[in-house]
Structures are given as C-alpha cells and as structure tokens.
Amino acid sequence: MKQIEFWFDFASPYAYFAAPGIEDLAARHGRGVAWRPFLLGAVFEVTGMQTFDRSPLRGEYARHDWARLARRLDMPFVLPPDRPALTVAPGRAFLWLERERPDVAVAFARAVFDAYFATGLDIGSIAVTLDVAESCGVERMALEAALRSQELKDLFRSRTGEAVARGVFGSPFFFVDGEPFWGSDRLPMIDEWLARGGW
Amino acid sequence: MKQIEFWFDFASPYAYFAAPGIEDLAARHGRGVAWRPFLLGAVFEVTGMQTFDRSPLRGEYARHDWARLARRLDMPFVLPPDRPALTVAPGRAFLWLERERPDVAVAFARAVFDAYFATGLDIGSIAVTLDVAESCGVERMALEAALRSQELKDLFRSRTGEAVARGVFGSPFFFVDGEPFWGSDRLPMIDEWLARGGW
Numbered sequence: 001m002k003q004i005e006f007w008f009d010f011a012s013p014y015a016y017f018a019a020p021g022i023e024d025l026a027a028r029h030g031r032g033v034a035w036r037p038f039l040l041g042a043v044f045e046v047t048g049m050q051t052f053d054r055s056p057l058r059g060e061y062a063r064h065d066w067a068r069l070a071r072r073l074d075m076p077f078v079l080p081p082d083r084p085a086l087t088v089a090p091g092r093a094f095l096w097l098e099r100e101r102p103d104v105a106v107a108f109a110r111a112v113f114d115a116y117f118a119t120g121l122d123i124g125s126i127a128v129t130l131d132v133a134e135s136c137g138v139e140r141m142a143l144e145a146a147l148r149s150q151e152l153k154d155l156f157r158s159r160t161g162e163a164v165a166r167g168v169f170g171s172p173f174f175f176v177d178g179e180p181f182w183g184s185d186r187l188p189m190i191d192e193w194l195a196r197g198g199w
Numbered sequence: 200m201k202q203i204e205f206w207f208d209f210a211s212p213y214a215y216f217a218a219p220g221i222e223d224l225a226a227r228h229g230r231g232v233a234w235r236p237f238l239l240g241a242v243f244e245v246t247g248m249q250t251f252d253r254s255p256l257r258g259e260y261a262r263h264d265w266a267r268l269a270r271r272l273d274m275p276f277v278l279p280p281d282r283p284a285l286t287v288a289p290g291r292a293f294l295w296l297e298r299e300r301p302d303v304a305v306a307f308a309r310a311v312f313d314a315y316f317a318t319g320l321d322i323g324s325i326a327v328t329l330d331v332a333e334s335c336g337v338e339r340m341a342l343e344a345a346l347r348s349q350e351l352k353d354l355f356r357s358r359t360g361e362a363v364a365r366g367v368f369g370s371p372f373f374f375v376d377g378e379p380f381w382g383s384d385r386l387p388m389i390d391e392w393l394a395r396g397g398w
Binding site (some may be wrong): 043046047048049050055056057058060061064065068071072164167168169170180182183185186188189192199 | 242245246247248249254255256257259260263264267270271363366367368369379381382384385387388391398
C-alpha cells in the first residue's frame with residue numbers, strides 16, 4: 001500500500017488538527033499514512049522562520065484560528081502552558097516504537113497529540129512521554145532505556161536532517177508520491193490530487 | 200449587498216491565484232468583493248516575516264507550488280523578473296479609481312495582476328501602471344496627476360495602517376462578516392463558513 005508521508009512536530013497545532021483528516025483522506029484513496037515526527041525548531045533555524053505564537057498579528061490570528069478549527073472538527077483543544085514544547089522525547093519514542101512495537105506506534109502518536117492539545121500536559125518531559133507510552137501498552141522501562149541510547153538520538157536527529165534535505169519547512173507537511181504539500185489547509189487539494197492523479 | 204473583504208498586495212502570487220476564486224465564491228453566496236490593496240512589505244516590518252522567495256526551502260516550494268496552481272486553475276503565470284515589485288503605484292491608482300471611476304476599478308486591479316503575473320511587466324513602475332489604467336479606459340493624464348497628490352499617498356498609507364490595525368499579516372487575507380481568513384487555501388473554508396453561517 002502506497003503511503004502518504006505526514007511530517008509533523010508533536011507540538012504543532014495545525015498537525016494535531018490535520019491528523020484525523022489525513023488518515024480519513026488516505027483511507028478513502030486506499031493509502032496508508034507514514035507518520036514522520038521531526039523537530040520544527042531545527043528546521044526554523046534553517047529557514048529563519050518562527051512559530052506563529054511569537055509573531056505579532058500572526059499569533060493572535062493563530063489562537064483565534066485554532067479555537068475555530070477545534071469547533072469545526074469537534075476536537076478538544078487547549079493552549080498548552082509550555083508552548084511550544086521541545087518534542088525530542090516523543091519524537092525519539094515514536095521512532096523506537098515504529099521499530100519495536102509497530103502495532104502501537106501510531107496509537108502512541110495520537111495519544112501524544114491528545115496529551116498535549118486535549119489535556120495540556122508537557123509532552124516535552126520524558127516522564128509524560130513514558131506515561132503516554134505506558135497507557136498505550138508499552139513497557140515503560142524498556143522505552144526509558146531506549147530514550148537514553150545514542151543510536152536513537154542520532155536516528156531522530158537524522159530524521160530532522162532528512163526533513164530539511166527534502167524541503168520540509170513547516171508542520172504539517174505531506175508528500176504524496178513525492179509531491180509536496182504544506183499545511184493543514186491543503187487536505188482538500190491533496191484529495192483532488194489523488195482523485196485526478198495529479199495535474 | 201454584504202461584501203467579502205479581499206486584502207492583497209498586487210505582487211502576491213497567492214492573491215493573484217485567489218482573485219477569481221473569491222469572486223466566484225462571493226457571487227455564489229450573493230456577496231460582493233471589496234478589493235483592498237495594501238503594501239505587504241510594510242506589514243512584514245511589523246511581523247518580522249518575509250516573502251516566500253527569500254526564505255530557504257519555502258522559496259523553492261513556493262515556486263513549485265505557483266506553477267502547480269497555475270496548471271490547476273488554468274491561469275497563465277510567469278515569475279516576474281522584478282520581484283517582489285513595490286506596489287505603491289497600482290495601489291494608489293486603485294484607490295483613486297475606486298472613488299473617481301468605480302466602474303473600472305476592479306477591472307484595473309485584475310489587469311494589474313495580469314500585467315505582472317501573465318506578462319511579467321514591472322507593475323512597480325508608474326509608466327506601467329498608467330499603461331494598464333489606460334487600457335481600461337482611464338484618462339492617463341488625470342491619473343498621473345492624482346498619483347502625485349499627497350492626499351492619495353496618505354490614503355494608501357492609511358490603508359496599509361488599517362491592514363495592520365485589523366491583524367492582516369499576509370496576502371491574500373479575507374474578512375467575512377468580520378471573521379478573518381488568511382491565505383488562498385482558505386477559500387473552501389470560507390465557502391463552508393458562508394454556507395453554515397459560521398460555526
């Protein structure tokens with residue numbers, strides 16, 4: 001099954017809002033979704049961009065927009081107090097789960113989004129990441145040990161490097177058969193792209 | 200007839216691509232479109248943002264995306280050599296026409312977009328602005344005199360000030376009954392907003 005790549009930072013509200021939509025869309029087209037967490041902050045160092053929150057005008061719009069999107073999609077949404085969280089711990093955890101527990105990796109990713117945007121927990125903390133993983137049936141001590149391994153640190157860093165190399169400059173960012181699409185607003189266009197086989 | 204406000208910079212590719220769409224959408228909902236040119240560069244000074252072109256990764260994506268949107272919408276598109284043009288002259292001209300020749304103001308605005316994005320002319324030049332206006336049936340010397348007036352300069356400057364005051368941080372930017380929407384990708388959501396009467 002050909003996969004739609006879904007690149008995102010776990011602290012990105014627009015990625016949180018896009019996640020159910022891209023899964024629905026992919027399923028309708030007989031596709032899977034490859035979840036690809038990365039560190040948006042590291043990408044911003046390359047592009048000179050910054051988070052919505054810190055930009056005058058844009059920050060106010062974003063907060064209004066997130067509340068509006070939550071109502072539209074009927075999804076819970078809080079503004080987490082620690083924002084944006086540095087999402088190294090859940091990012092590394094996801095990569096480990098993808099290899100060791102592929103049966104729960106995506107459920108874990110969804111649960112991280114919910115912990116942050118529905119409950120407001122600090123997903124940047126290792127303890128919260130372990131709690132979320134445990135709630136998904138992951139063996140806590142094994143993951144805790146893995147999170148300290150140099151190999152996993154390197155793997156997550158190389159993923160963010162891959163994002164930059166492939167031109168990913170925001171979150172969410174999608175690749176459909178190699179074609180790049182930036183932003184949650186592009187879901188209707190991705191739908192059209194798949195239906196028409198491009199244009 | 201209630202108007203959808205369409206704020207834009209004449210040098211903004213995404214505004215060029217959105218213009219036919221917002222007019223179609225408004226017409227389907229029994230609305231008019233109030234064209235509101237402003238200077239995006241002045242807004243960027245407030246937000247610390249910059250044009251897509253100048254941002255690594257984002258610039259490459261944008262150029263790919265513009266070509267793709269042009270194919271999708273079947274609209275001509277060239278990358279104008281002078282980019283982004285400083286759109287003071289067409290902005291001022293539009294405001295003058297809106298008052299003196301409301302019958303041709305919007306046709307002029309569309310013709311400016313075409314001069315820039317279909318033909319690649321430097322719309323930042325007063326001569327090109329006058330040529331475009333003349334092609335729309337405007338008396339050239341009257342407009343030329345108006346473009347030198349302090350009143351028109353002040354008026355256009357205050358429009359850009361109004362944009363900032365109302366939170367406009369990009370182009371295109373829409374207000375629908377006071378509700379803000381940023382970006383050409385939001386046309387489907389504006390459609391839904393009007394159909395549902397908000398949410």
